[in-house]
Amino acid sequence: MERAKRILLLVLIAACPAGAQTVLTRAPGPCFATDSMSYQIAGAASASDYRVMVAADLDRPHLRMQLVDHAETADFVLIDDREAEARACQSGAWIKTVGLTEDAGSADIVVGLTDQAGDAAVPHYRLYVRSSRFSFPEAAAILAVMWSPAAKAGRTARR
Numbered sequence: 001m002e003r004a005k006r007i008l009l010l011v012l013i014a015a016c017p018a019g020a021q022t023v024l025t026r027a028p029g030p031c032f033a034t035d036s037m038s039y040q041i042a043g044a045a046s047a048s049d050y051r052v053m054v055a056a057d058l059d060r061p062h063l064r065m066q067l068v069d070h071a072e073t074a075d076f077v078l079i080d081d082r083e084a085e086a087r088a089c090q091s092g093a094w095i096k097t098v099g100l101t102e103d104a105g106s107a108d109i110v111v112g113l114t115d116q117a118g119d120a121a122v123p124h125y126r127l128y129v130r131s132s133r134f135s136f137p138e139a140a141a142i143l144a145v146m147w148s149p150a151a152k153a154g155r156t157a158r159r
Helices: 002-024 082-090 136-147
Strands: 031-033 037-041 050-056 063-067 076-079 094-100 109-113 125-130
Touching: 037 136, 050 136, 063 136, 076 136, 094 136, 109 136, 125 136
Parallel strands: 037 094, 050 094, 050 109, 063 109, 063 125, 076 125
Antiparallel strands: 031 037
16 A cells, blocks of 8 residues: 555656646647748747737838738738637648737837828738637738848847
């Protein structure tokens, strides 16, 4: 009986660090795959390859986007397919992480959201999102990284 208790205690001690890591580590965010690259939303902006700030009322953003209500009026359309999305980061492509930040000083790319009625800030892209996995800011951040010349060249913005 004493031997069984010791074995059980040893198993518990060995399992605790593995279980703690599973509980403490944030699950990976949703992915979006292109031809040769996959973009995954990072849990923390500080640990991501690219940091993107998405906000309204910015004076000089790198990129302006507008959320539209109809896919046919959009330049970029993101519609969920849960099964395909779940495999997006497992395709063997390079994976780059994208984190959302609220600090323009730490952002690699600043995305300004434009008002549908505003003529002064014409958007570079119109974005349509119908997704249970991606929020509009996450979709805008991924599009911004795909648009970025540094990302197109395969370089990370910070390392």
